[in-house]
Every structure is written in C-alpha cells, then in structure tokens.
Amino acid sequence: MSSTMEPLKARRLYLLLREQILSGEIAAETKLPSEPTLAQDHGVSRVTVRRALDKLASDGMILRRPGAGTFVNAGGKASMPVVADFANVLTHLVEMGRKTGVKLISFGYVAATPQMAEELGLDPGEKLQRSVRVRLIDGQPFSYLVTHVPERIGMSYSEADLASTPLLELLERSGLVAERANQVIGATLAGPEVAAALDLDIGAALLSMTRVVFEPSGRGIEHLQALYRPDRYSFHMDLARTGDDGARRWTPADAVRTAGNDK
Template sequence: MTRSVATAEPMKAHRLYLLLREQILSGEVPDSAKLPSEPQLAQEHRVSRVTVRRALDKLASDGMIERRPGSGTFVSGGQTRMPVVADLANALTHLVEMGRKTGVRLIAFSYVNATPALAEELKLEPGERLQRSVRVRLIDGQPFSYLVTHVPERIGISYSEADLASTPLLELLERTGLVADKAQQIIGATLASPDVAAALDVEIGAALLSMTRVVYEASGRGIEHLQALYRPDRYSFHMELARTGDRGARRWTAADSRSLTEANENNNKKNAREKRPPLKRRTTHETGRDPSET
C-alpha cells in the first residue's frame, strides 16, 4: 500500500500514442511505411482528428514519425528494437563481460513483517521479520528493472546496505555459505504504478514484464523472494527451443535465456521529460537513499 496515482494528460490521445508507439517499435508497422491518414486513424480509433493529432504530435516530438504535408505521415527509419545481448541461464553476470556498464540504485531498505502471502511463498512463519530492499538496475545509465527483494532477517544481516548497492543479491547470499538449491519463477505482466514508473522512467500506465522468483535452499526453506519489473523495451526473455523426441512423444526442450534489448537512440531526443512529479518515495517507514551507481 504505497503508491500514488497522478498525472493529468490527454488520455485518449495518450493511449493512442502508446499504441502507435508500440506498433512502430515492435516493427508491426514497417520502417518508412506510411501511416494511415489522420482522418483514417480518427475513424478507426473512434476519436476525433484533434485527438489523433495530439498523439501524432507526441510521436513526432519523439522523432519516431515524420509528417509530410500533403502526402502523409511516415515512420522514421531505424525504429525497430534489436536484441543485443543474449545472456544464458541466469542473471546479468555476463553483461559486464560483454562490456556493458551496469549499475544499481538502492531505493529503499528496511525490515518488515512477512505478509501471509510472502510467508507462504517463502515457506516461513507469517509475521517473521524480513529484510526488504528495493533496487533499480541500470544498463549504460538507463534503468531497465525494478527489484523488490525480501530475505529472512537472519540472513539479511550478514551483509550491509552498501553491499546491496554493489553486489548481486544471490552472490551475497551464497557468500554467507547459503546454498541455493532450487528456484521457481513466474513471468507475467503488469501496469506501471507511479513509483516504479518514475524509477524506470516510463509512462505511468505502461506495460511491464514482471517476474516473481523464489529461491530455496536445499532444506526447502526460502532464502530469497524477488519481485522484478522490467521495461519490456529494454529487457525481455528469450528462449531457444529444440524439437526433440520422436513423433507421438515430441517435445520442445528449452535452453532458457534472457536478453537485453538495445534502447532506441531516437527516444533520447525529447526524453528530458517535463513531467516528473514531486513523487514522495518511502511512504511507509523505509529508510531510503540513493547511493551512486556502481
């Protein structure tokens, strides 16, 4: 229960903007292709031309489209997102090796009581003390993931706040002698709430990839609960599958992998955004701070 709804923007226009933006970025609308005319868009989307116009204005100021009076509106070149790093199996360990600068911002750090849901997932007693931390990961200075982790207090005290801002949590855990044995991941999707929207530098209603991961040690007790939110334009899950087995019992075997997606250079144009509301962080009793990136 910490979040806030704000922003007063032309809504229909903004929606249309997000939609078109997506279609362009995803390559659904080819580069240099001509968009439907404003009246057409207006009709198709059941809004007035003024609204369409507002959406296109935004796209134009993002440098994503080019408007040619008399002829039409066109998609600017080089818009399609391209996956860049394919990072096998786990984490971002390889990113560094690949020469990308990653960073972490510690946003919040506190100790809380386990909610029933958390306790159940971690297989702990309800109400048990947990260390809660909120971090944002950056790649080349750009935020791409928002991580909320919960770790049993007895484990959490073995490392410092500063450690969190510089070292992957799993590594910290294993340093303390704990052995991660198995884990469970669930991947879904959510809307960006205002605080994560601010942290990830996305619009408030934007779609985010979400991953919930619970790591267990051999004894079966949970040692880490991670709730991660990713910017889908900067991070996505990739997997290569191979067809194995004979007919009748054919299967796909997965070689799971994740990958970062190259941020679109064009989007940095007008992205010195106007609206960065005076959002109040740490609404509850979190002792927050913003350590420098690593």
C-alpha cells in the same frame, strides 16, 4: 478537439512510430516527415505530433538536428532491450547485475506475511529484509525489483553493498548456494509508484515475474517480485523436440544437452 484526447492520441502515434522504427519499417538514419506532414498523414494536431516526437526523443530513438530535421537514431537505446536467458536464469542474474546500473529506492526490515513465510520456510517470528531497486540500462530504467530475504541472511551485507553489487552475488559471498529457483511469469499494469520509477504512464503494460530461490537444504533464500518494461526487457529460451514418436514435446535445449552429457 477535446484537450483530454490529446495525450491519448499522442500515445497512439508514439507507439505506432516506435513500432515502425523497431521493426525496421522506418530504417535507421531515415529522416522523418515534418510535423505538419505527420499531422496531416495521421489526422492529428501538430501538438499531438510534437508530444509523440518528444517521447521518442526521450527514449533515444530519434534525433532532432536543428535546421536539418528529425532522424531515426542509428544507435537508439530502445532498440536494444535486455534479453534474459530463461533456461539459465541464475547465471544470467549475476551477469546482468554486472552490466546494468541500479538505484536503491528503499531498504529495511519487515514482518513476513504468512504466505511468504511458508514459501521461504522461515523460522517462527523471523523477519525479512525488504529492498526496492530500479535497474537501468544505458541510464534508462527497465525493471522495478522488490526483494525479500530472511533476516539471518540479510544481516550479512549492508545497504551500501546492495546498492553496488548484485544480490545473488552477495548471497553467494556469504556462503549460500543458490541451487534452484521457482519462477512464474505474467503481466500486469503499472501503478503510480512503479510508473514513476520506470518513466511510464500509469496503467502501462508490464511483464511481471515472481521468483523464489532455494539453497540445497530446500529453504528459500530470496523472494523476488519483478516488473519489467516490455520494450526494454524480454525472456528468451531455446527449445528442442524430445520424446518418442507420438509423445514428442518441446524441452529446454540446455536440459537436453545436460541429459546427453550424463549418459
């Protein structure tokens, strides 16, 4: 067997076993077959099996008990991803910031690109504060965040503040009001720097999000480019049917409740 095929086969076996564990097909506390049995069942070498199990163990999904075998971890961290409330995004941001850890990778001031200057409504020549952070849940990384804030706003807090406090909370402490946000969701692949920060293989699939937050005046106060591990982060939205017969559509449930309260 070609040595170049081993990592790919190990990745496939890892993803297969991981999906079986997350779906409940392999229940919590179940003892996995031995390495020779797994190798025979899946038509791979024991080296491939060992690599796949090593990855599952590093994710906290299995436990190796010397002399007893390998078991599915009942409290596996990877089975509890962060879930974002898509319809109430600004409240969720502050709550998530308080419940997760953060590692500040870089912090400084840069010139604004024409596109970002237009999106944020910057003054001519105004610089941006740029920060790169990695968020962690139970010590494991799940998001890579690149944030740009107008220089006049960024000067209100320090690098140490950003390393310990959610950015939206810092903005509100400085007297700013985050009234609304424009958000775009997509998908991308992990480059070398992001892959290393999120403990992934280069080229791994990621959720991507670009968000611009605005104050009541209409000027932007934050531009965020975020990349998420899809196994540790997901978006959630409750929907309700609205409109007259023949023109019914799905609408965020929170918006429906708010409209009802306004009547």
